[in-house]
Amino acid sequence: MTSRQQTHRSHRKGASAEAAPVQPISMYQSRAKTYPREINGFYQRLRTIAVFVLLGLFYLLPWISWNGRQAVLFDLPARQFHIVGLTFWPQDFIYLTLLLVICALGLFFVTAVVGRVWCGYACPQTVWTEVFLWVESKIEGDRMRRIKLDRGPWNANKIWRKSAKHTIWVLLGLWTGFTFVGFFTPITDLGARFLTLDVGGWEVFWTLFYGFATWGNAGFLRENVCLYMCPYARFQSAMFDRDTYTVAYDPNRGEPRGPRKRGADPSALGMGDCIDCTMCVQVCPTGIDIRDGLQYECINCGACADACDTVMDRMNYPRGLIRYTSENALEGKRSSLLRPRVLIYAALLVVLAAAFVLGIGMRSSLRMDILPDRNALYRVIDDTHVENVYGIKLMNMSQEPRVFRVEVANNNAYSIETDPERVRVAPGEVRNLPARVSVDSRKVQGGGHDIVLRAYSVDGSTSVTETTRFHMPINR
Incomplete structure (x- = not known):
């Protein structure tokens, strides 16, 4: 059958029916690039403050000194984690x-x-x-200019703007990678060794790796990380309920939407307050339309609320067409902040935070481990005394060298001898201390007993106790 016959046959099936062309179904649809529009407003100012504070902490903390060392340093080779005045060890x-x-x-x-x-x-x-978006806007221009530049042909103007943008992006990425490595290697020493090209291979690798990751994620992937790579966007619905405050569009007030003159009375026109300007879509960093309802792509940044409030001001309409609110509040129902899941989360946070602070405050700077001698449980000396041998490990988790002694706590019947009697332990050092504990068998019953050994610094700054087993013949 020829193609003309096929066409004729399809027309005969119905007077008004036309043969619909078969379209291939694509299993993957490429996402169009998002060009967020710049906006000013309350929430945008909050985001700007957050950017300055967080990036300021990240880039400045490694350069701050505390008692002669880097204030925040995760020293993996030395197994020490310094956070301002606190030092944590693997045991912590x-x-x-x-x-x-x-x-x-x-x-x-x-x-x-x-x-x-x-x-x-x-x-x-x-x-x-x-x-990265701020850098892009300063070099390539506002939203419309960026769109026009990307769609236009490659010429001298496009080449130098793209080159300048990526040069700054790469420098920002490399500085970010360098700063990140500076949290694990003293950053002043790292910088000096980079200048003299005397840096280690792993330090170069991680600097380049995190620099490339920053350049790729913030420069190219952008919102796609939030939409496709971040698991939080997927399981957040398990933590949402109808009383959760999110950025939302009020359809009762905004619909039906449509353009109109500035200051026009929407009720007289039979319309809502939304003028369908799409400003909320243009400023959205993930490119969604907030008017379509709650969506997992929304990151609650409030950019659309700032944009809508600006438009409402120009139209002399009240603000809040897009605002932080709950689903129940939008439907005119009672919305409660204090609900069971919130109270449970708050209670657990308070308990765990208190336990964390209390644990840090009561944390001892001395750690002691006791290992009984496995070759002989006990030794009988002079038919009257029984001796047990132990290996004691003392770890000084402070930042100062200290001298320690060990004693049997709260029991004068036992005596202890260590070699040496006083041991000096440097910061972060672990010292093995042989110890012999003896007791007059006539003063205690036979069998095993729990005894408490106490290690303490001679300056009285710290001490720690550990319980161990003292073995004796049963018939004594």
Whole structure:
């Protein structure tokens, strides 16, 4: 059958029916690049403050000194983690675990109350993307100029603007990678060795790796990290409910939408307050239309609320067509902040935060481990005394060298001899101290007994106790 016959046959199937062409179905649709428009407003000022504070902390902290050392330094080779006046060791891993649990609960609490404000204001992806977008806007121009530049042909103007932008992006990325490595290697020493080209291979690798990651994520991927790579966007719905405050459009007030003259009375026109200017879409960093309702792509940055308030001011309409509110509030129902999940999160946060602070405050700068001699449980001396041998490990977790002694606590029947009697332990050092504990068998019953050994610094600054087992013949 020829193509003409096929066409004729299809027309015969119905007078008004036309053969619909078969379109191939694409399993992947490429996402159009988002060009966020610059906007001023209350929430944008908050985001700008957050950018300055967070980036200021990141870039400046490694350069701050504290008692002759870097204030924040994670010294992996020495297994020391310095945070201002505190030093943590691998033995303090429990505090890191507790801190991570507190951070997770804090994220759950904030999300249950005000949605994804972490994503909109404090997420590193958002913070660095804001900086890279600012650089782009200063070099390539506003939103329309950037769109025109990308769609236009490659010429001298486009080449130098793109080259200048990427040069600054690469420098920012490299400085970010250098600063990141500076949290693990003393940054002043790292900088001096970079200048003299005497830097280690791993330091170069991680500087380039994090520099490239910053350049790629903040410069190219941008909102795609939030939409496709970040798992938080996917499971946030488990923490949302109808009382969670999110950025939302009020359809009861805004619909039906449509253009009109400035100052026109919407009720007289039979319309809502939304003039369908799409400013809320143009300023959105993820490129969504907030008027379509709650969407997982929304990062709660409030840019659309600032844009809409600006338009409402020009139209002499009240603000708040787009605002932070809850689904129940939009429907005219009662909205409650104090609800079970929020109270549970808050209670757990308070308890864990108190435990963390209390644990840090009561943390001893001395650690002692006792290892009984496995070759002989006990030794009988002069038919009257029984002796046990131990290996004691003392670890000085302070920043000062200290001299320690060990004694049997709260029991004068036992005596202890160590070699040496006093041991000097440098900061971060672990010293093995042989010890012999003896007792007059006529003063205690036979069998095993628990005894408490106490290690203390001779200056009285710190002490620690550990319980161990003292073995004796059963028939004595």
